[in-house]
Amino acid sequence: MKSTIIAPSTPFLKSAMALLRISGDKCIDIAKDFLHLKSPKPRYAYHTRFFIDNKEIDDVIAIYYKAPKSYTGEDMLEISFHGNPLILEKAINALIKYGCEYAKAGEFTKRAFLNGKMGLEQAKSVELIINANTEKALENALALLKGKFSDYIENIRKAFIHIIANLEADIEFGYEDIEPLNINDIKYELKILKDNLKDFYKKLGDSSYLYDGIKIAIVGKPNVGKSSLFNELLRKKRSIVSDIPGTTRDYVEDRFELAGFPVKLIDTAGIRKAYDPVEAQGIELSIEHIKQSDIVIFVVDVSNSLTEEDFYIYNLVKSLNTIFVLNKMDIGINEKTLDFFKENVIIISVREHKNFDILTKKILDMLSLTEDTIYVSKRNKFLISNAITALENALEQNSMEIIMLYIRESLSYLEEILGLITDENILDEIFSTFCIGK
Template sequence: MADTIAAIATPLGEGGVGVVRVSGPDSLSIMKIIYRECPDEVIPRHVYYGHAVDNEGIVIDDMVSIYMKAPHTFTGDDVVEFQAHGSNVSLRLILRSAITAGARIADPGEFTKNAFLNGRLDLSQAEAVIDLIKAKSEKPLSIASDQLNGSLGQEIASIRNNIKDVLAQMAVNIDFPDEDIEQVSYDEFLAELMKQQGRLGNLIKSAEFGKLAREGIKLALVGRTNVGKSSLMNGLLGEDRAIVTNIPGTTRDTIEESATIGGYPIVIVDTAGIRDTDDLIEQIGIEKSKNEINIADLVIMVIDGNRDLEDEDFEIAHHIEGKKVLLVVNKEDLGINIPKREIEKIKSILSCNSMLYTTVKTIEGIGKVRDAIEDIFAEGFFKSEGGNIVTNERHKDALVRASESLVQGIELLDMHEPLEIVEIEVHDAFQILGEIIGETASEEILDTVFSKFCLGK
């Protein structure tokens, strides 16, 4: 018989309400022991108010108790939740009472693991739970919510089913070559496998953006000193985080802060102005700036539209050449005095089509920059045929491996190699895709997945 597990399901710290969750076959009997006013007959999904007591009958706290009967629960087992005041002491004592009454402490992620093992979730849905908990802004939350509802698992299952049909027909061709059974031609096999390969390619392509959506988009603000980088950062953050003066070299080190733009988590790095200097501390800051530029997903180069460009501007442009760049011509309110040919020269160095004129000290000016950032990343936004965005590195790795096996099978078919050889590669793709939804996941994969969960979930 399965164990009955228990854990505190709410974060540590003081709060209005805290929850101790119990799941397993002994959940109801534990409720009757801990909950002093528990009736003889407990109606599932009814809320009961009373007092939690320890094994000596001493009252711990006021609480409400809810019993949910299997299989219609998150874990698929009987579940009881004790909702008390959000005191760490109170919750620990209630948990201790549950352990004394027959439960054991749950392992990290064990509630969700049981939901997977009991068929309540596929593995991609289980992983979406942790993504939902860790979401930093609206878009990652929305993506995780879709995956928790089964959208990714359904698309993977659909591709696997189509591959399984191909494998079944290959088996017929291999085992009954001379029988009066309809055979499928190599061209038909090719057409179907190429279709499924295209679907895998779309999922892999979505992962390029999915990682940014999940982990955050890193923006590096660059430009020579005193062009408005710090003002731009403060405007994007909505607070005065960077010091703004008209003294060159005020920002002597990189400053990193988080924000949200268009629903996506953004990490903004205000770099030290890149210039020749004898100041040792400023030199260190400039080197750090160059490192931040190298790892940025988007570089925003700010130039002063009120003054002629200098050699330093072009040196900076050459340094960020090849990066995704938004060129911001600042101080529009003072008048744009840069010759158009110089701006075109900068754009040519950057291979940059994204440029705007603005004043970053105004709300309207900051709004223009935010809109431009959104537009740039909207261009890279890609969904699969099933409307999914792959955000999980494990999923991407499995998709790439499955795709490689399917490509091998397609190439073998194209060379008219025997189906017995082709079938090996196609079957590998089928098996690898099963790792994503848990159909063929090893115990090692499951342990790795659920070890990332917090206690109580």
């Protein structure tokens, strides 16, 4: 028999109410012994009391959900107490003494998945809903919960299974009086599937940008206006600006929201040959941030000629996800400086707030973050790209048996996404990032 798990679903703080969730076979006995409800009607809110050894500890609202019609698919009880952690602690201790177990992080949702109440993708989106920090992140998580991503994968899986069934019939009974399958017909169907999957893949974005945020570092030589740009993007005076080169010596970081994406913006020390050891350490950190960022904004003073320092930094950043920003256009444009970068630049003036709309659009374009992007995990993107490659391999073959092998391989990646092939370790890892009580 599976254990009966309990956990508070609300934070352990003083509040108006606190919700205790219980899932497992003991629910009916708990209702009888702790709530004095003999045979509770499912989905009915009972105003009753919680008793420990027949001593009343709180006035509560209790709802009983009968398996399988509950969140986890098991018998469940949800009890609303008054929001004092002392009361909740008493109740939890008594229930643990009674034989319940304190739930692990994500265990309710894991049980929901194992009992077929939701697919793996939907189960994971529950965590995203709880952790979303922006409106856009929440919207994406809700769409995933409704199956926007998994329904599509499920349909492709059905198409695969249909093809496999036909192929199997052909391989098994091919010599009897059934019309043999034409390999080109199979390939035609596979090609449609592959193109379809490829188009879908293009719509997928990396969910870490939406949930963890985009990390952007502003770099350049001293005095080009990095801190000014940093403050302007944040719309507050966070970093010190002055006309003395070497003003920023340590890095400064802050967050802001860009088109619904949380952004971690980092202002760095101007990179140059430093004689001062403190400044040198700051410069080392600047270089470190260049390596760790999703996007680097390389700032140059467009009113002046480029110097050795500019070229040095250019070489550090040219092969990365870099946006070349030429600042101080209000003073003038040095043609040679402009020519060096050619078209691939954004010319701005922080002082006059010029061309910031172009800069922000460029950030989103660079990471392919469009309006209809569906944000999924790196792992899922990777599995879909594997599924596409296996289909491409299938299309190059001329033997039905080998084509079949590749189709099965491709299908296995999609089934991994849907959680149809998973081992306990993977599941534990996925659900361990959840909060307790969910």
